[in-house]
Amino acid sequence: MKKNLISINDLERSDIESFLSTASEVEKLTKRKASDILPGCILSTLFLEPSTRTRLSFEAAMQRLGGTTINLASEVSSVQKGENITDTGKVVAGYTDICVVRSPYEGTARMLTEKTKVPIINGGDGANQHPTQTLLDLFTIKKEFGSIDGLKIGMMGDLKYGRTVHSLAEALDNYSVEIRLISPDETKMPEHIVKEVGVEEETNKMKIKDLDVLYTTRIQKERFPDKQEYERVKDVFVLDEERVKEMKKDAILMHPLPRIDEIKPEVDKLPQARYFEQAKNGVPARMGIILELLGVEVNV
Amino acid sequence: MSDLKVSKISNGTVIDHISPGKGLVVMSLLGLDGSSKRTTSLLMNVESSKMERKDILKVEDRKLKEEEVMSVSVLAPEATVNIIDNQSVVEKKLVELPEKIEGVLECPNPHCVTNTDEPLDVSFEIIDKKPVMLKCGYCERKFTTQELDI
Numbered sequence: 008m009k010k011n012l013i014s015i016n017d018l019e020r021s022d023i024e025s026f027l028s029t030a031s032e033v034e035k036l037t038k039r040k041a042s043d044i045l046p047g048c049i050l051s052t053l054f055l056e057p058s059t060r061t062r063l064s065f066e067a068a069m070q071r072l073g074g075t076t077i078n079l080a081s082e083v084s085s086v087q088k089g090e091n092i093t094d095t096g097k098v099v100a101g102y103t104d105i106c107v108v109r110s111p112y113e114g115t116a117r118m119l120t121e122k123t124k125v126p127i128i129n130g131g132d133g134a135n136q137h138p139t140q141t142l143l144d145l146f147t148i149k150k151e152f153g154s155i156d157g158l159k160i161g162m163m164g165d166l167k168y169g170r171t172v173h174s175l176a177e178a179l180d181n182y183s184v185e186i187r188l189i190s191p192d193e194t195k196m197p198e199h200i201v202k203e204v205g206v207e208e209e210t211n212k213m214k215i216k217d218l219d220v221l222y223t224t225r226i227q228k229e230r231f232p233d234k235q236e237y238e239r240v241k242d243v244f245v246l247d248e249e250r251v252k253e254m255k256k257d258a259i260l261m262h263p264l265p266r267i268d269e270i271k272p273e274v275d276k277l278p279q280a281r282y283f284e285q286a287k288n289g290v291p292a293r294m295g296i297i298l299e300l301l302g303v304e305v306n307v
Numbered sequence: 308m309s310d311l312k313v314s315k316i317s318n319g320t321v322i323d324h325i326s327p328g329k330g331l332v333v334m335s336l337l338g339l340d341g342s343s344k345r346t347t348s349l350l351m352n353v354e355s356s357k358m359e360r361k362d363i364l365k366v367e368d369r370k371l372k373e374e375e376v377m378s379v380s381v382l383a384p385e386a387t388v389n390i391i392d393n394q395s396v397v398e399k400k401l402v403e404l405p406e407k408i409e410g411v412l413e414c415p416n417p418h419c420v421t422n423t424d425e426p427l428d429v430s431f432e433i434i435d436k437k438p439v440m441l442k443c444g445y446c447e448r449k450f451t452t453q454e455l456d457i
Contacts, residue, residue, distance in 0.1 A: 014447060093425050114420040114445025118427055133418045135446055199449065 010300045011120045011127045014136045015174045020181035023145065030146050030295025032305040033072075041071050041294070044303060048074035051103040053096060054130065055086060055110045060264065061130045061139065064289035065107050065297075072294055077103060093122050100125045105297060108132075126300035134170055140263060141174040143292035147285045148220055151259050156183045161215055163189040164224035164244055164269060166196035171263045172224055173200055180204040189213060191240040194226060213244060216253050221279075222261045225269050247271040254279050261285050313348045319367040321389040322379060327352050329383050330362030336378055336411070337366070345369055358385070378411040380404045381439055381452055404433050408441070415454055419446035 012026075033041060050069040052062050066076045079099050086095050092115055100106040100123035108116045109130035116129035116136075131137040149155055160179065162172045166188055176196065179186060180203065187208045188196050195209065208214075215221050226244060231237035251260060251274050262270060262282040274280050298305060325333055330349045334340075339347050346367040355361040371379070376388050380402035390398040410428035414421045421429045421443070430444035442449045 016447065091424050091426070092420070093427075110420070111418070112420040112423055113416065113418050113447070114443070117445050118420050118425060121427070132420075133446075135448075 009120075009124065009126050010302070011116075011129075012138050012296055012300060013117045013120060013127070013129045015138045015141050015178045016136075018138075018178070018181075023142070023178060023181060026142050026292075026295050026299050027146050027149055028295075029299050029305060030142075030292045031150070032307055033294045033298060034291040035307055036305070038071065042073035044298070044305070045069070045072040045074040045301070048072070048105070048301070049103040050074060050076045050297065051099045051106045052076060052078045052130070053099050053106055053108045054079065055092070055108075055112075055115075058109055058130065060286060060289060061107075061109065061137075064286075065128075065130070065139075065293050067290045068293035068297060071290065072297065074104075074297075093118065097122055100127070105301060128296065128300065131170075134168070136174060137170055138174065139289075139293055139296055140171050141178050142296060143289045144171070144175050144222070144261065144263075144285065145178060146292040146295075147261060147281065147288045148259075150288065151281070152219065155179070158219040159185045159187070159217060160220040160222065161187040161189055161218040162196075162222045162224075163213070163215070165194045165226045165230065166190045166224075167194040168227070168230055169224045172196070172222065175222060176200055176204045176206075187214065187218065189215070189244075191226070191243065193231060193236060193240065213250065215250070216255070218254065219258050220261060221254065221258065223269060224263065225265075225267055245269055245271065246274055248273045248277065251277050251279055313350060313363075313365060315394060316346075316365050316367050316391055317394050319345075319365065319369050319391055320371045321391060322364040322366075322371075322383070323361070323387045323389060324355070324358060325362040325364060325383040325386045326358075327360040327362055330364050332382055333362075333364055333379055333386075336382060337371070337375060339364075339366060343369075374409065374411060376400055376402055377405045377408055381408065381412070381433075381441070381455075384436075384439070404436050404439065407432055407444075412441075412455055414443045414446060414448070415450060416443065416446050416448045419443060419448070421445050 069076050096119040105126045107128045107130040111133050113133040113135040115132050116127055120127045129136055129138055166172050185207045188206055189210055192211055228237050258279050259281040260279045264286055330351055348365040350363040352360045370390050386402050388400040389396045409430040414429050431441040434440050434442045439452050
């Protein structure tokens, strides 16, 4: 049976660990060795909405493995001409060995798993899931600390609408970690997720000194019905040099990017700043995902 | 129990023991909007020894399929479905919440791919039975029966 990666909720801890360990193995290879793994293989990206990091890092990942990529640009696609996503997906996936799908419609990637014969990767479906982002987040944490268990992890900012923090919280439910949610009352994490994942603490104060990992996201102005309310809370959660210096020396600060003004540029030089490294980890993490789904083992 | 206000049907389906007031939504769920030309009778708030009051739905010349019986269970988990043939009950089914319901309900999430022109049926996983909670098999959103668009 073909493998797909659609939702973090489909994965058990052993599946997550398998993706992470393949990513870790492939990262140890020289560029030349890595490029010998998938020569002749083609990855397609079927993106029905714009993306920078996800698309580019998938392209880089496949090319690092020696394969090539073909891309369907949404603005000139047959979908614009009225073809449904199913037909477009069947055609595009049919040209290639593996296909990454991004769509504004929730459930698109899952639908295509039923309609195509090659592994499908969900590159983001509306407000629902973005599992490859979650796996690269976990990969970053594991790479830093060696293990995810036992860590004290804070999530901060827009916990209500941000799908990255929802998926990360759900994935962390597979591990023995302490989770602290830090947000204004207006952007608290939905109750059903809080109950599901077993959160230790919820606070509207920036309590970050004792954390091992601080995962922060942007508080988006458009989410606030009352703009004055937004003005009041937006600066409470801005990370500047002074605040980050209060964190543990070996703690790490993560962000899915793009950041706007929630992390001041002065923080970039601090030892805790890890968000650009995190983005860079998107390539080995996605190399691991491609190999796992194609059932290819890495021989170091 | 008082005398029946609607006579027995010869062929078709009788859904009994529907919670009082829920008969109309069960009708809507089964697409009984009058366009099928079948005779349909709905009795509401009928006295019942088992549940004080109940609704009863009688659909002539239509035998509910298995998946339709399952969908009824989401709205009326205590209902009984009687299949009638030649004025006799040939099959009596206690509705039971299945693990999955396919192709009957619609997903209320406007951003769900099932609400586009794609050729696919909605499937829901029953993730909780009391109260009933369903999860869309595509967009993964969770809904109570009140939130379902029926």
